[in-house]
Amino acid sequence: MISFFRPCDKLVILYSKNIKFLFYLDKCIKIPPIIFNKRLNLIRNIFLFILTICFLNAEPVNVNEAFKVSEKANPSGISFDIVIDKSVYLYEDELKVFLGSENITKILNLPESKKHKEYLIYDKNFTLFIPSNLILNNSTITLKFLGCAYDGYCYNPQNLKFNLSKTENGFKISKIKDKKVSNGNENYENKISSDIKNNNFFITIITFFGYGLLLALTPCVFPMIPILSSIIVSKCKNSKNNNKKAFLISFIYVFAMSLAYSIAGILATYFGSSVQGFLQIPWVIILFSLIFIVLAFSMFGFYELQLPASLQSKISKKSESKNGLIGVFIMGFLSALIVGPCVAAPLAGALVYIAQSGNLLLGGSALFIMSFGMGMPLLLIGLGANKFLPKPGYWMNEISKIFGFIMLFMAVWMLSRLISSNLSLLLYGVLGMFFGVSLFPVRKDSATFKKFKFGFSLVVIIYSVILIIGFASGSNSLTNPLNNTFKSQLKENLNFKKVSNLNELKEVVRGSKKPVLIDFWATWCVNCKELDNTLNLAEISEILSNFELIKVDITKNSKDDLELMKEFQIYGPPALIFFKNGKELQEYKVIGDIRKIELAKNLNKILNL
CATH class of the missing domain: 2.60.40.1250 (Thiol:disulfide interchange protein DsbD, N-terminal domain)
Structure with a gap:
């Protein structure tokens, strides 16, 4: 039973099961009937929503x-x-x-x-x-x-x-108490999965929001910053309330991004496959790269992207505030799945929980809130938009040009999943040369700004030249392009055995006399390339010489790939699985961000088991 108060009730009780709200009204409140009814309906709907959420998310007993x-x-x-x-x-x-x-x-x-x-x-x-x-x-x-x-x-x-x-x-x-092996990089996804099971709904939500804030500092979010910034610039050109509109755009973008992560995660665990993996096929990546190129040339002023006049008039008649926001929502949704596929321990923990418990509501809510936490930097961009958005005139053209080049860099970044890292250096270098030249000072610039632009453009051109030299020398590193020109701390590529199905993998593991490291990898996975560099570091590769190394390429998301991922409860790369004496060492399993120091410690611990 639920009761609601009338304007002149002295004592009001709103209750349902074990939840009770108590209000005491010292004086009668006289509210015009029409206004009162509207407010009453609003209050009633808010309370019903809160109660529904409370009941839907009632935790089962431990x-x-x-x-x-x-x-x-x-x-x-x-x-x-x-x-x-x-x-x-x-x-x-x-x-x-x-x-x-x-x-x-x-x-x-x-x-x-x-x-x-x-x-x-x-x-x-x-x-x-x-x-x-x-x-x-x-x-x-x-x-x-x-x-x-x-x-x-x-x-x-x-x-x-x-x-x-x-x-x-x-x-x-x-x-007999369960024995747990403690190590410096314990299986965080299982710990997090356990946290969801053992904590109540609200503690879980707050915890995952905190995880999201931490993930905001990782490469998961960085690619979305220039995309959202360029959208804000283009949408707020002629808007009077730049700050409000910019925040609304950011909110819709982050909401769509969070929704995408939640849906992808739930579908991945429900169907046992990676939804993001399906969206990393070459033609999707090429299409998205072309979209970035089209957006870039629009920012350069070659043309203006807009709906036909007839459609614009229909939309504006319905609601001026909605114009273009559907596009922002779609861009945020697709960006999460295609531009920023990222699997980290908190995300994997939520996925493990959903897979094991089947509780889609709590697991999906945790994913959504975590993703929203990840999007906080994007919301801050919207809040501060009024400070960095250019005013109409010369500045607007300069900023639009910069964002145009950012879109082109994003296109190259997307294509780098399909081409070699070495060729990516050439594309970045050539594009950087054009960007640096475009930044040269012009007459309209003030004296101080001329110096700044000249210095910045010089730095961009010099680094672009270094990238081209790195390409010529066979380098693969964007951050250390001269690693092949001078003595490098990277050794030659490690000798990985490639397996394509579960039976083949089991045979290799059974026949190995060494500890086994299995690397789940994909061409579209940016973090996988960072992991490759880590594994090839001299101090790491020296330890790995004592391991049997196996690489599982799940780029195609084939039936065999899905079977392998399901076997080890992996929802996306990168991931490292360890075996010793034919038994999986689950406590050393690592998903997502893999740090050099912890990895070296764990490799040594496995050798000494």
Whole structure:
């Protein structure tokens, strides 16, 4: 039941289940009926929205509260009391008891199950008893079960182990605690996935917003800054309220970006594939590069991009404020998927949680809020737009020209996923030469600004020449283009074995006498190229000489690629998986940003295991 107040109620209570709002009105409030009804409707809708969110995101009970297991030993045998919360149930066919390696479930006296949908379940407390005649020697008892909540949430499979030993008075039983390996770069995505499960909705949302703020400082967001800036410049040329419109554009762009990350993440876990991977196929990248080139020449003033006059008039009649904002939304949505595909530990953690629990609502909300946190720098650009947006006149032309070149650099950056890093240096160098020349001072510039422009253009031209020299010498590094001209700290490429399917990978792992490093890689993955440089550093490659190196190229997102990604719960590159003695070392698995120092430490730890 929900009640709402009238204008002259003294005491007002709004409640629903366990949520209660209390208002005390000291005086009667006289509000004209029309205004009151509008405000009442607004207040009612806001409260209904808040309550709906609260109820939709009600957290299921913790797994330890949902299924309480207590063990007892006596001369006649071992008993397990299993207390099941009223909101959850256990699947009958998933309840298994092992004595050592032998499954003894069928010979035990199990409680009567009941039918729920098409499954048989237990939803009442019961006791499992193992008689002493089954227990011959000291052994281990393993209790396995799987349960779900009635509201649809399913828990991870539970695997409880107990040590059992005979004593003079009967038996002694003790629970075996899970052993966790602690290392400098623990499997963050699993830790984060666990955080979502164990925290309530609002703590999870706040935590993921914080993760998003941290990701805002990574290359995930940087490519979007020039795109959004150029959109703001073009949309606010003739606007009187530049600041308000710029912020609105930024907000819509970030909202679309967040929505894209959420949808892509949910679909990736639901279908077991990377949506971003599908959008990294060559023709999509080439098309987007062409769009940047078209936008660039528009900024140079060769033409003006606008809708036909007839469509413009129709749109303006409906709402002037909406004109062009749909395009901003589409650009933000596509930019997130195509320009900035980025998989980091927080993102991977949310994806692991969604995949394991099936809770799309909480996982999707975490993804959305994290993405919104990532977009905070973009919102700041909108807030400060009034300070950096040029006024009409000569300055406007100069700024538009700069953004035009930024769009061209973005086009080359997109194409660098399809061409060699060496050829990318040539394109950057040639484009940089034209950019530097275009910055030379002109008569209209003030004396101070002439000096600044001359100095800046000189720096751009010199660095562009260095890039071209780097191309000629065979370099691949944009930040260190002369690494092939002088003595480099990079060694020759490491000897990676390439595998194309899961069976082939398993064979290589089984046959290896060394620890195995598996590198998930794609041509469109910018962070993968950074990882390549890290792996080829002298101090890292020296350690890697003791490993069997395997590279898995998931560029095509083929059926075999998807099978490999699903096997290791990877939703995008880069990712490093480690094996030793045929067993996966999950605690050393790394996804996303891989730092040199932590990587070196972990490689040494794996060798010493």
